[in-house]
Amino acid sequence: GAVVSQHPSWVICKSGTSVKIECRSLDFQATTMFWYRQFPKQSLMLMATSNEGSKATYEQGVEKDKFLINHASLTLSTLTVTSAHPEDSSFYICSARDISLTDTQYFGPGTRLTVL
Amino acid sequence: GENVEQHPSTLSVQEGDSAVIKCTYSDSASNYFPWYKQELGKRPQLIIDIRSNVGEKKDQRIAVTLNKTAKHFSLHITETQPEDSAVYFCAASIRGNKLVFGAGTILRVKS
Numbered sequence: 001g002a003v004v005s006q007h008p009s010w011v012i013c014k015s016g017t018s019v020k021i022e023c024r025s026l027d028f029q030a031t032t033m034f035w036y037r038q039f040p041k042q043s044l045m046l047m048a049t050s051n052e053g054s055k056a057t058y059e060q061g062v063e064k065d066k067f068l069i070n071h072a073s074l075t076l077s078t079l080t081v082t083s084a085h086p087e088d089s090s091f092y093i094c095s096a097r098d099i100s101l102t103d104t105q106y107f108g109p110g111t112r113l114t115v116l
Numbered sequence: 117g118e119n120v121e122q123h124p125s126t127l128s129v130q131e132g133d134s135a136v137i138k139c140t141y142s143d144s145a146s147n148y149f150p151w152y153k154q155e156l157g158k159r160p161q162l163i164i165d166i167r168s169n170v171g172e173k174k175d176q177r178i179a180v181t182l183n184k185t186a187k188h189f190s191l192h193i194t195e196t197q198p199e200d201s202a203v204y205f206c207a208a209s210i211r212g213n214k215l216v217f218g219a220g221t222i223l224r225v226k227s
Contacts, residue, residue, distance in 0.1 A: 034214060042219075042220075043205060043217045043218065043219050043220050044160065044217045045217075046214050046215070046216070049213075049214055093159060093160070095215075103148040103150075103165070103167070103209070104162065104165070105215060106162070107152075107159040107160045107161075108159060109158065109159045110158070110159055112157075
């Protein structure tokens with residue numbers, strides 16, 4: 001149980017294009033999902049908290065107009081990187097919190113984004 | 117906001133020895149402390165967690181201790197094996213809310 005999937009697993013795009021990443025909880029319901037960014041050899045940095053049916057809460061320094069988050073259902077959240085630039089290249093990982101287990105977060109496999 | 121510090125940044129041990137990784141946190145309201153293991157290019161995997169109403173928790177070769185007064189918690193791995201080699205992250209949160217991660221510890225188990 002407690003499986004979180006992400007799609008795509010990797011993507012290469014041209015500078016200026018937008019990329020959408022999906023995060024799904026496969027066998028549980030998640031009222032809250034989290035989006036992290038991880039640069040090589042660094043820790044996970046929280047970008048935003050995604051709540052089903054409401055606006056996402058962004059961390060300080062994260063541009064909400066650049067990183068669009070939608071949490072339309074209890075099993076799906078999407079992150080869209082708009083007008084991507086090379087500095088946006090990173091490993092993006094989502095996590096989902098099982099509503100029946102208030103604390104535990106389960107992570108998706110991550111999406112490797114490379115912007116040329 | 118919460119700040120989590122993790123030490124050491126790298127740790128090399130001989131197979132069979134024990135490994136200890138320590139974290140401190142700043143927000144006394146934090147009450148949930150998970151540990152994650154991450155292999156290169158893969159997702160973080162929850163290996164053990166502890167809540168503030170417990171001082172110690174053990175799961176086979178892995179144990180976590182929590183000192184709320186000092187605001188620090190530690191991961192203990194006994195009888196280390198080469199497959200334990202990975203990056204380990206501690207984290208802290210206020211129940212159900214966002215996790216704040218430590219910087220990570222690269223553990224190398226030499227056979």
